[in-house]
Amino acid sequence: xxxxxxxxxxxxxxxxxxxxxxxxxxxxxxxxxxxxxxxxxxxxxxxxxxxxxxxxxxxxxxxxxxxxxxxxxxxxxxxxxxxxxxxxxxxxxxxxxxxxxxxxxxxxxxxxxxxxxxxxxxxxxxxxxxxxxxxxxxxxxxxxxxxxxxxxxxxxxxxxxxxxxxxxxxxxxxxxxxxxxxxxxxxxxxxxxxxxxxxxxxxxxxxxxxxxxxxxxxxxxxxxxxxxxxxxxxxxxxxxxxxxxxxxxxxxxxxxxxxxxxxxxxxxxxxxxxxxxxxxxxxxxxx
Amino acid sequence: xxxxxxxxxxxxxxxxxxxxxxxxxxxxxxxxxxxxxxxxxxxxxxxxxxxxxxxxxxxxxxxxxxxxxxxxxxxxxxxxxxxxxxxxxxxx
Numbered sequence: 597x598x599x600x601x602x603x604x605x606x607x608x609x610x611x612x613x614x615x616x617x618x619x620x621x622x623x624x625x626x627x628x629x630x631x632x633x634x635x636x637x638x639x640x641x642x643x644x645x646x647x648x649x650x651x652x653x654x655x656x657x658x659x660x661x662x663x664x665x666x667x668x669x670x671x672x673x674x675x676x677x678x679x680x681x682x683x684x685x686x687x688x689x690x691x692x693x694x695x696x697x698x699x700x701x702x703x704x705x706x707x708x709x710x711x712x713x714x715x716x717x718x719x720x721x722x723x724x725x726x727x728x729x730x731x732x733x734x735x736x737x738x739x740x741x742x743x744x745x746x747x748x749x750x751x752x753x754x755x756x757x758x759x760x761x762x763x764x765x766x767x768x769x770x771x772x773x774x775x776x777x778x779x780x781x782x783x784x785x786x787x788x789x790x791x792x793x794x795x796x797x798x799x800x801x802x803x804x805x806x807x808x809x810x811x812x813x814x815x816x817x818x819x820x821x822x823x824x825x826x827x828x829x830x831x832x833x834x835x836x837x838x839x840x841x842x843x844x845x846x847x848x849x850x851x852x853x854x855x856x857x858x859x860x861x862x863x864x865x866x867x868x869x870x871x872x873x874x875x876x877x878x879x880x881x882x883x
Numbered sequence: 884x885x886x887x888x889x890x891x892x893x894x895x896x897x898x899x900x901x902x903x904x905x906x907x908x909x910x911x912x913x914x915x916x917x918x919x920x921x922x923x924x925x926x927x928x929x930x931x932x933x934x935x936x937x938x939x940x941x942x943x944x945x946x947x948x949x950x951x952x953x954x955x956x957x958x959x960x961x962x963x964x965x966x967x968x969x970x971x972x973x974x975x
Contacts, residue, residue, distance in 0.1 A: 814902055814904075815901045815902025815903075815904075816901050816902050816904040816906055816917040817917075819901050819906055819915075820915060820917070823908075823915060831913045834895070834910040837908070837910050837913070838897050838908075838910060841897055841899065841906075841908045841915075842897075842899060845899045845901050845906065848901060848902070849901065849902075
């Protein structure tokens with residue numbers, strides 16, 4: 597993908613002339629990003645962080661950061677949000693998911709920001725199961741199979757996850773924006789070849805405090821979730837949304853989908869991984 | 884809306900059968916819905932231009948159902964589809 601990126605000087609965000617045609621909202625109702633279509637470009641606004649302008653031909657992205665926003669935050673937004681949106685618009689199937697390799701096949705963790713996708717990917721990698729991506733998972737169809745395309749040999753972790761998984765000091769400021777980049781290596785292996793996807797685990801709002809629970813998701817429910825967690829730049833582009841609907845329907849017919857809920861306490865993470873690995877090895881059967 | 888009403892799918896709706904359910908997606912609003920086996924059959928009947936009464940008569944041939952309850956359920960489904968702009972009333 598040829599995408600030219602340019603970062604402008606910072607500037608305060610001012611109200612835009614048009615209403616957004618789409619918005620991503622957190623579970624608490626906070627606007628995470630707003631989508632505008634203007635005459636010859638799309639603008640994706642991350643409130644108080646940055647505006648990204650994407651040319652209609654999807655060749656150029658220009659970023660105007662809000663004052664005081666660190667370059668690292670811009671890099672995360674660009675790589676984890678804007679690039680997947682453009683790729684989705686260019687015909688790739690891109691999901692809000694991370695993926696790791698277990699016994700030669702890939703499993704994916706699907707969910708919104710802060711639901712544990714990167715933490716699970718890092719924890720699995722640290723335990724010797726290489727990661728393929730920590731977000732913006734790209735699926736390529738290969739006859740009856742779907743392959744996870746490796747994305748970048750780096751993942752981003754909040755400082756508490758980094759400290760718990762990598763036993764680092766965790767001295768960085770911890771905000772929703774600030775996720776430190778961890779480069780792949782011997783300690784955190786990255787798998788650089790496409791791998792067949794065998795299961796998708798949806799990370800719902802955590803409920804369980806006592807144990808790890810994986811429940812099968814019906815195909816219709818899985819389709820709804822994949823639609824919710826796909827990167828699509830223009831929800832008003834009917835042809836693209838229609839294509840996405842049909843393609844994701846094919847995905848849920850071929851790939852087993854489950855919900856995955858687990859205790860959100862770092863000391864219990866090894867046990868969570870163990871439960872997931874057993875579940876994968878049993879082909880998704882409870883016991 | 885009555886038993887003689889004919890409905891037709893809105894032009895913005897795409898459908899796909901998935902896992903035994905008929906999934907509908909309204910491209911206009913971006914919302915999606917799932918219909919169970921009977922709902923899927925109703926959808927097919929509306930697409931074929933049948934009235935709600937014709938649909939009910941057909942279901943009665945295949946299933947043992949309370950005719951009154953069936954008509955109530957089908958009218959309720961039709962209203963729900965209409966309220967969500969998934970169908971429009973067909974003009975004769």
